[in-house]
Amino acid sequence: MSYEIPRPAKLLVQVDSKYIGIGAGRTHKAGKKCKVQRSPANPGEFVIWFGKTEYAKVAALRLTETIQYTDGREQL
Template sequence: MSYELPRAAKLLINVDSKYIGLDAGRTHKAGKKCKVQRSPADPGLFIIWFGKTEIAKVPALRLTQTIEYTDGRTQL
């Protein structure tokens, strides 16, 4: 199964992230730019990317309350 590349988005609410491989992380405020992609390991989750090593995982049912796509494509 193939997954599309991460899409540009911005946060609608504050989100806590973690660094890949570490327990440390931080909180990102609403309005922050990010990239969003469906998780290849768990299709019920979306991964929000903040750079290359910092991520947050969001359940698919909460995605529309968490982010807004900014790449201009229609949202399905």
């Protein structure tokens, strides 16, 4: 199955992230730039990327209240 590359976005609310392979993470404030893509393992979730090793997961139903896309394309 093929998935889109991550799209640029910004946070609308505060989000807690994790590092790949480590349970620890940090909190990102609203307005932080990020990239978003649908989770390949679970289509009902989206992955928010902060760099290459830091991520957060959000349910598809909460995506519109969590992020806003900044690439000019319509939000799905």
